[in-house]
Amino acid sequence: SREELDDIYAFAVQLGKDAGTMLMEAAQLRTGDSRAIQEQKEHVQKENAVDLVTETDENIEAFIKQQITSRYPSHAFVGEESYSKGASRDYLITPSPTWCVDPLDGTVNYIHLFPMFCVSIAFIHNNKPLIGVINAPFLNQFFSSCAGRGAFLNETQPLPLIRNPVPTMPGKAPSGCVFSCEWGKDRKDVPDGNLHRKVESFMNMAAEIGGRNGRGGMVHGVRCLGSATLDLAYVAMGSFDIWWEGGCWEWDVAAGIAILQEAGGLVTTANPPEDCDTAPIEDVRLGSRLYLAIRPAGPSATETGRQSQ
Ligand code: IPD
Numbered sequence: 001s002r003e004e005l006d007d008i009y010a011f012a013v014q015l016g017k018d019a020g021t022m023l024m025e026a027a028q029l030r031t032g033d034s035r036a037i038q039e040q041k042e043h044v045q046k047e048n049a050v051d052l053v054t055e056t057d058e059n060i061e062a063f064i065k066q067q068i069t070s071r072y073p074s075h076a077f078v079g080e081e082s083y084s085k086g087a088s089r090d091y092l093i094t095p096s097p098t099w100c101v102d103p104l105d106g107t108v109n110y111i112h113l114f115p116m117f118c119v120s121i122a123f124i125h126n127n128k129p130l131i132g133v134i135n136a137p138f139l140n141q142f143f144s145s146c147a148g149r150g151a152f153l154n155e156t157q158p159l160p161l162i163r164n165p166v167p168t169m170p171g172k173a174p175s176g177c178v179f180s181c182e183w184g185k186d187r188k189d190v191p192d193g194n195l196h197r198k199v200e201s202f203m204n205m206a207a208e209i210g211g212r213n214g215r216g217g218m219v220h221g222v223r224c225l226g227s228a229t230l231d232l233a234y235v236a237m238g239s240f241d242i243w244w245e246g247g248c249w250e251w252d253v254a255a256g257i258a259i260l261q262e263a264g265g266l267v268t269t270a271n272p273p274e275d276c277d278t279a280p281i282e283d284v285r286l287g288s289r290l291y292l293a294i295r296p297a298g299p300s301a302t303e304t305g306r307q308s309q
Helices: 002-032 036-042 055-071 080-086 107-111 195-209 228-237 250-263
Strands: 076-079 098-105 118-125 128-136 141-146 150-153 178-181 221-223 242-245 266-268 291-294
Touching: 002 055, 002 118, 002 128, 002 141, 055 076, 055 080, 055 098, 055 118, 076 080, 076 250, 080 098, 080 250, 098 107, 098 228, 098 250, 118 228, 118 250, 128 228, 128 250, 141 228, 141 250, 150 250, 178 195, 178 228, 228 242, 228 250, 228 291, 250 266, 250 291
Parallel strands: 076 098, 178 221, 178 242
Antiparallel strands: 098 118, 118 128, 128 141, 141 150, 242 291, 266 291
């Protein structure tokens, strides 16, 4: 019911704040007492040399899980670190009420003290992300949304902040768009890993968006933040026009999807790099590894100083 959802939303917001405080304290502890180098040694590899976990990921996930299971014992819990350890498909999303949590999205950023990292909490029902909370404490940015209640930055500013009336479809992107992508962590193809294939594929997409073959407009920039859920939040904000990644998990995107959809943006599992103009844009299916996000269109061209075509 509406009341139940509002109650879950209030709980998720408080949980995001508490977990963000833990994350901030852990990061400050590292900078404050020179533990940074020590912790760089302490992080542990998961799948491969670039798939990492720290004590902070694990502590925050344990805290969030404990809070959720004592408040909502019947709800399912899917967390990045629990999944890695459990290695069971049972952890993935079912139609039942489910919390999907990345206690620290942007782990590599956190280890290297690049401030693009956050706590990411989503509540999903019938496979639809209904509530999203993303707290990036080093950036003082707190994103939240609940289906039917709007999406906000720092609880007061409705998203998108930056409005542009032209919907930005790849291949038809207006001049001045910013495209964001993530390299991901998959390095299966030894000895070189498959990073080069991803780089190539992203560059192709950037070129399509940027106007190769006379299509698209002049791209203002291509970004790679290192946190998929924050990418989605910036698409919801209108700062990024398009985001694409070809290798993430549910916890990397669930909260960002909830926020972006509530802000009026589009997220789909279509694979546009092959053909930006004709790829079908269907609704998002959680469980895909591949996502394309398109920012919300604003109401009027005069509300923005940005040039559109
Ligand atoms: C990763 C980040 C990264 C993305 C990877 C994710 P983590 O999450 O979101 O930007 O490219 O696919 O796994 O490991 O930092 O929580």
